[in-house]
Amino acid sequence: MTELNIIICVKQIPDPEAPLSDVSIDAENLEVVVDAPQVISPFDENALEAAIQLKEELDGKVTVLSMGKKLSDSVLRKALAAGADELILLEDNGFEKLDSHSTATVLAAAIKKIGSFDLVLAGRQAGDWDSGQVGLILGEMLGLPCISLAREITVEDGSVIVKKTVPEGYERVKAKLPALITVSNEVGELRYISRTRMLKMMRGGDIPAWTAEEIGVSDDAIEKMNIASLTTPPDMTRDCQFLEGSPDQQAAALVDVFVSLR
Amino acid sequence: MSAHRIMFWQIEYTWLFYLLSAIAVLLFLIGAGSHIWVWKKNSKSMSLKGVGHALNKMCIDIITGRRLIRGDMAAGLMHFLIFWGFFLLFIGTCVLVAHEHLFEFLEGARYLWFSVLMEIGGISLLVGIIWGLVRRYLQRVPRLERRAEDAILPLWFVLMVLSGFFLEGARLAANSPQWADWSFVGNWIAGLIPAAAAERLYPSFWWVHALLCLGFISVVCYSKMFHILSAPASIFFSSASPVLPPSIEDETGRLDVAEAVFYDGCMRCGRCVAACPSSGAGEAYAPRDFVQWARKQMWQTQFPLNDIRLWNRGDYEGTNESMWYCTTCRACLEVCPVYGAAFEAVAKERxxxxxxxxxxxxxxxxxxxxxxxxxxxxxxxxxxxxxWAEGLDIADLTKRGAVTDLCYFVGCTTSFDDRARSIAHSFTKILQLTGVNFGILGKKEPCCGDIARRVGEFGLFEEQKEKCKTLFDQYGITEIATSSPHCYHTLANDYPDSSFRARHYTMVLKELLKNKKLSFEKPLNVTVTYHDPCYLGRHNRIFNEPRDVIRAIPGLRLVEMEHSRENSLCCGGGGGRMWQDLKGERKMSEVRLEEAEATGAQILITACPMCLIMMEDARKAAGTREGFRVMDLNELLLEALENK
Structure with a gap:
């Protein structure tokens, strides 16, 4: 096999590295309000870089899938600017705040519609909810061998060899293609996409968008994420006091502090 | 009989000499032509302006060698001797050709003068070359490299001169004319050669000398010696066709003609390396090497034979990876004998x-x-x-009805960095104290685009520039004062056809001083030293304004550091370096801080938010004398104004 057909799933989220002052929690409406630009989830960007590097090395095709209620061209075309060949949006009013299983259902339906592929890549987890479920459920639904937390991916003789991050270091795991891999940040940052390249891509042709109906996903098959409660993180401001004086005086002062805390 | 010389005395096969000469000249012309061809292929269309001025500058630079003497007297004198020695001998040879083939005139007194000048030329060249070899191989001046051609070419020169003197000596020994004393070196050598052997040796000496000289002519265009043509060309083009600010429409990698010529005009003297603060801190970047890499790149893309040079062909692989070290501080251009901007070559690659x-x-x-x-x-x-401006009663120009004389463009670093914010606080306080009617753009203030521009993100710079221009037009802003020399430089130089005037705050303070708006009640008895920010000093020649303001403070003593004004060292924060994690043996800021401390000053004054942060961090990390402070000029001035 020479050419590699890669499908990569990316999620559009509000910038997870937004300044803290731009993030607030609406506990009443169970909503995290982020007043920040939309971006491609960082681990998905890592997966994109891995996919493009594989394509550069072996030739082939990179198809990017993204699902959501309202997706932004200007965010997702970055994948094309980075070197992906095709971008397909999965857009439907029903595709909002889906739980991991439902998200995987939609993606699986779309991938089945695309048909042929050698590799499916996804970020190890999304930068907003950090659940880390979708990739693995998707692999199960598609009946593919599935390797998580990839830090290095090589393809040879119809198999994929993945260095998979484990707490002690990494494991080398081999699987037959087609396979699904969730990618960790160790594969490397997505290459920089210059504004000129991005703007050129913005002027490119229309991006196909498939609805739930078109990929054959019925309303019953998907469920929204159910948030039970949402609270603002406790105030983490710290108060630091310096105890002055001789060691004896400092020790005495420290005892006073401990006593007062009891 | 009047003094004269018989041409081709004792020489047979003169046709062979003429044939070899023709080959040498042909090789020379092919080499020179190839350079011009490659320069043209690499350059955008060329437009010349101020040709007279450029020629004038070029001639003065060549004749006096002033650019070489400045900053390095020894190297300058050495080059002066080599240049004038070579030039005299070259002219002398041309005169001989004219005498032989056009009209005979080298006789009597004219011939004697000619002889003396040739002797001086030879001695001058020999002394200069030996001095050069001593500097490179014995003194081992750090900025000089020791590559193959650095030894081969000077030794070639030595042999050329010595063979010339020996051939002259043999001729004088054989003929002993009564005017031999005029050729004082040749005559001395004649004393070493037995008269009987002289006539027999002469043809051999002659051919050795001729072959060395013709060989030299042949390799000029294929070695660093090509600088005898390309250096003057670089000086000319740097002035007549200055490098234009790159535009977004430019094809990337395309050069301006002055850049293409500069790459070949560089003869690796290393003055830039000695001046470069990054190289000085032991970082993996050297402007000279980068220019050589760019030169190689230029030839590789256009020349069928890869590179025209005979030596150093395989070097400089991967040198471009050092591009992110450059702080674009302009120190390299300041000292370059051929006015080449290595940092612009870096910008192109970035x-x-x-x-x-x-x-x-x-x-x-x-x-x-x-x-x-x-x-x-x-x-x-x-x-x-x-x-930062909350509760300070500062007009927001983006609010309805706010009209002021001056827009204070605070800038990203001064707006957000805890330490740098104090520049905004003290500057606005001074403006308020002196009754200047000013305002700020508040949360609508955009980034001027400096960082994008310096690191080579031209698309983003273009977007930011448009945003700024639109905003300034929208709120009718025509007068701008910036905190940062970087914003100032960008707004003043990288925004062509702008409808506003941008100034750095030091220029505003100088104006307040001139208008007698600054009054001090009590003297401030401190000794301070001033660090020139690169984008204020070197890039925009604002050296005196900040110093005038500092000196206006009564009781204060200003002392200068070892490197100041155009020779100032960079703090290490410019050109996008603030947002990178690159390391050398030392930090540029620590090197600079040491210089500041060595002056005995109690306070290091600067006029740039980046310098302030870098120097303050260096002070905390390296530790300084008790009580040594790093301050922005505004902070110092406010302290002096409020000293009651």
């Missing part, structure tokens, strides 16, 4: 790297992303930009 994407270092990649998303490189919220 632009290509940014377009390609894969060579952008991770931290810079992230910074550029943040810069695009939040319009500042500090990962701060746009909404927080005006936060």
């Amino acid at each position: 632009r290509q790297a940014v377009e390609k994407g894969t060579l952008v270092p991770t931290i810079l990649n992230q910074t550029l992303e943040k810069l695009f998303r939040y319009d500042n490189p500090w990962e701060s919220s746009k909404k927080q930009r005006g936060a």
Whole structure:
């Protein structure tokens, strides 16, 4: 096999590295309000870089899938600017705040519609909810061998060899293609996409968008994420006091502090 | 009989000499032509202006060698001897040709003068070359390299001169004419050669000398010796066709003619390396090497034979990866004998790297992303930009009805960095104290685009520039004062056809001083030293304004550091370096801080938010004398004004 057909799933989220002052929690409406630009989830960007590097090395095709209620061209075309060949949006009013299983259902339906592929890549987890479920459920639904937390991916003789991050270091795991891999940040940052390249891509042709109906996903098959409660993180401001004086005086002062805390 | 010389005395096969001469000249012409061809192929269309002035500058530079003497007297004198020695001998040879083939005139007194000048030329060249060899191989001046051609070419010169003197000596020994004393060196050598052997040896000496000289002519264009043509050309083009600010429409990698000529005009003297603060701190970047890499790149892309040079062909692989070290401080251009800007070569390469994407270092990649998303490189919220001014009663020019004489463009670093914010606080306080009617743009203030421009993200710079221009037009802003020399430089130089005037705050303070708006009640008895920010001093020649303001403070003593004004050292924060994690043996800021401390001053004054942060961090990290402070000029001035 020479050419590699890669499908990569990316999620559009509000910038997870937004300044803290731009993030607030609406506990009443169970909503995290982020007043920040939309971006491609960082681990998905890592997966994109891995996919493009594989394509550069072996030739082939990179198809990017993204699902959501309202997706932004200007965010997702970055994948094309980075070197992906095709971008397909999965857009439907029903595709909002889906739980991991439902998200995987939609993606699986779309991938089945695309048909042929050698590799499916996804970020190890999304930068907003950090659940880390979708990739693995998707692999199960598609009946593919599935390797998580990839830090290095090589393809040879119809198999994929993945260095998979484990707490002690990494494991080398081999699987037959087609396979699904969730990618960790160790594969490397997505290459920089210059504004000129991005703007050129913005002027490119229309991006196909498939609805739930078109990929054959019925309303019953998907469920929204159910948030039970949402609270603002406790105030983490710290108060630091310096105890002055001789060691004896400092020790005495420290005892006073401990006593007062009891 | 009057004094004269018989041409081709004792020489047979003169046709062979003429044939070899023709070959040498042909090789020379092919080499020179190839250079011109490659320069033209690499350059955008060329437009010349101020040709007379450029020629004048070129001639004075060549004749006096002033650019070489400045900053390095020894090297300058050495070159002066070599240049004038070579030039005299070259002219002398041309005169001989004219005498032989056009009209005979070298007789009597004219011949004697000619003889004396040739002797002086030979001695001058020999002394200069030997001095050069001593500097390179015995003194081992750090900025000089020791590559193959650095030894071969000077030794070639030595042999040329010595063979010339010996051939002259043999001729004088054989003929002993009564005017031999005039050829004082040749005559001395004649004393060493037995008269009987002289006539027999003469033809051999003659042919050795002729072959060495013709060989030399042949290799000029294929070695660093080509600088005898390309250096003057570089001086000329740097003035007559200055490098234009790159525009977004330019094809990346395309050069201006002055750059193409400069790359070949560089003869690796290394003055830039000695001046470069990055090289000085032991970092992996040397402007000279970068220029040589760029030269090689230029030839590789256009020349069928890869490179025209005979030596150093395989070197400089991967040198371009050092491009992110350059702080664009302009120190290299300041000392370059042929007025070449290595930092512009870096900018060109950075632009290509940014377009390609894969060579952008991770931290810079992230910074550029943040810069695009939040319009500042500090990962701060746009909404927080005006936060420093809360409760200070400063007009917001974006609010209805606010009209002021001056817009204070605070800048990203001064708006967001805790230490640098104090520049905004003290400057606005001074403006308020002196009754200047000014306002700020609050949270609507955009980034001027300096970082994008310096790291080669031209698309982003173009977007930021348009945003700024639109905003300034929208609120009718015509007068701008900036905190940062970087914003000042960008607004003043990288915004062609702008409808506003941008100044750095030091220029505003100088004006307040001139208008007698600054009054001090009590003297401030401190000794201070001033660090010239690169983009204020070297890039925009604002050396005196800040010093005038500092000196106006009564009781204060200003002392200068070892490197000051155009020779100032960089703090290490410019050119996008603030947002990168590159290391050398030392930190540039620590090197600079040491110089400041060595002056005995109690306070290091600077006039740039980046310098302030860099120097303050260096002070904390390296530790200084008790009580040594790093201050912005505004902070010092406010302290003096409030000293009651």
